[in-house]
Amino acid sequence: MNVNHKAEHTRDRILDEAEILFARKGYRAVSIREIIQAAHCNLAAVNYHFGQKRNLYLEVFRSRWIPRAKRVQKAFRESLDRESSPSLDTIVRLLTEAFIQGPLSEEERHLHHQLMAREQAEPSEALELIAREVMQPFFKEISALFQQALPVDVEEGTLRLFLLSMFSQILYFSFARAAVTRITGREYDRVFKARLSDHIVKFSLHGLEAVKGEKK
Amino acid sequence: MNVNHKAEHTRDRILDEAEILFARKGYRAVSIREIIQAAHCNLAAVNYHFGQKRNLYLEVFRSRWIPRAKRVQKAFRESLDRESSPSLDTIVRLLTEAFIQGPLSEEERHLHHQLMAREQAEPSEALELIAREVMQPFFKEISALFQQALPVDVEEGTLRLFLLSMFSQILYFSFARAAVTRITGREYDRVFKARLSDHIVKFSLHGLEAVKGEKK
DNA sequence: GTCTATAGCAGGATAGAC
DNA sequence: GTCTATCCTGCTATAGAC
Structure with a gap:
């Protein structure tokens, strides 16, 4: 979606891509693996930044x-x-x-x-x-x-x-x-x-x- | 939901309970295990009657x-x-x-x-x-x-x-x-x-x- | 802050007895 | 037609190196 991924921090890329996927498919239907693939980062990055999947979802609402x-x-x-x-x-x-x-x-x-x-x-x-x-x-x-x-x-x-x-x-x-x-x-x-x-x-x-x- | 489960065939009970759960939580969020628990039947019964989960979902629309x-x-x-x-x-x-x-x-x-x-x-x-x-x-x-x-x-x-x-x-x-x-x-x-x-x-x-x- | 590796579990689906 | 047992994939989450 965003062309200049490198410029953003991993945290932001995760939020951006997570929001797109959650909107399109719903919380349950989106796996963390899918998100990190879109955000070009590692699986552990999500848990490092957001603790767990649920928090990532809530953070999408809070910060986006x-x-x-x-x-x-x-x-x-x-x-x-x-x-x-x-x-x-x-x-x-x-x-x-x-x-x-x-x-x-x-x-x-x-x-x-x-x-x-x-x-x-x-x-x-x-x-x-x-x-x-x-x-x-x-x-x-x-x-x-x-x-x-x-x-x-x-x-x-x-x-x-x-x-x-x-x-x-x-x-x-x-x-x-x-x-x-x-x-x-x-x-x-x-x-x-x-x-x-x-x-x-x-x-x-x-x-x-x-x-x-x-x-x- | 339905009081008289015994009277119905397993197939019908599965359809009834599946519809309720799919409506409430969405396709992906509902597991077959959850459905069979509500329908009081066995895991294999779903695959016997509908082949796979997806067909069960479509059958809910067709027959209900x-x-x-x-x-x-x-x-x-x-x-x-x-x-x-x-x-x-x-x-x-x-x-x-x-x-x-x-x-x-x-x-x-x-x-x-x-x-x-x-x-x-x-x-x-x-x-x-x-x-x-x-x-x-x-x-x-x-x-x-x-x-x-x-x-x-x-x-x-x-x-x-x-x-x-x-x-x-x-x-x-x-x-x-x-x-x-x-x-x-x-x-x-x-x-x-x-x-x-x-x-x-x-x-x-x-x-x-x-x-x-x-x-x- | 980002990675690899892996634990641990839940899910869909099938084989085969009854 | 319904059951038990089991396979195997894919998931979340964590441990620990860099």
Whole structure:
């Protein structure tokens, strides 16, 4: 994946390659041997740096996944700051764009969402970690943002469900590419991805109308 | 899981327990030894009946997953037939209800969606199978149904994306329970599940407005 | 900090008795 | 059709040289 392996430390190469493999195949399906082969280092190096396989997995989340998630959040905040007085529509659009275009490269984003989907489907200590450090604070923040921008007072639970529906689409169209391609007959090229982004924004914006209709 | 193990044949018990375990932990994470322990039979029985582990996995989809999916579809069709001239709203509602209430028991549905989510996240021959036998025909069918009921001519691709957005929510709220609970603070009790169903229908119905706005 | 070598165990699969 | 016993591969983890 990374061209200049020699420049990095072994520890970093292991983390990079481990993340790619864990995302693609899941924790159990990836052997340490597979990782060290990709990272061009020795079997013992993993145990030297991380003690055991499980810690390597958690460290991937601590030192790779969480910082990346924070970059996405930051990009969203910055794009929002550029608007003078953002409408609800703008908030939804910028939020979607941060997550499906945003600051990440195509591969990074796919990897990121794959890991996320895996942890949500089969929660482990890693979900514990990212829920506490990333998801809960961010949901709190954007939930407040929506409350502020909404013309009516909406019950917090209703708003949360709306946000989850938004994210479920973002996540789904990212992790279930193969199935989406089968159903739509479309490859994930530039044109289709733009269309997807557009679709999610539109669908969510209309969904927001349902929320507005539910006053507290 | 099943109370009356003795009544079934070993082959069936293996399939039942294998499905539960594959859904919960994924193919690789489940050992044959684990399955036979749950099925109260011998190690060699698996290889006798299915040749190898991989075939057992595929057979779970062939003889358990696909028939179950068809039961859900059938339930949807029957509930639709009970309506004299179903509106779009009714179609969306019945579709959602078939998938998140429908004919399956709570455990069965969870299991079903977990397996589905796993295959969509990490496609194998099993996705090949269920795409061909279940997903594609069903999408074709309901797509035609929507086209018929829509007041305007909508482009097929737009409609497919709408349907995928609907299903992404159904799937997400089913497989990502732990994360949803963390974000909403709600357990999946009777009240919350009714609310979820209601939410998905409302959200999707509003999303449908976005589709209507996009004439061909 | 990185390596080789190896312990120790769990996994899939098979042979052959009943 | 179901069992016990066993093979063999591939895994995690560690010991100890450099």
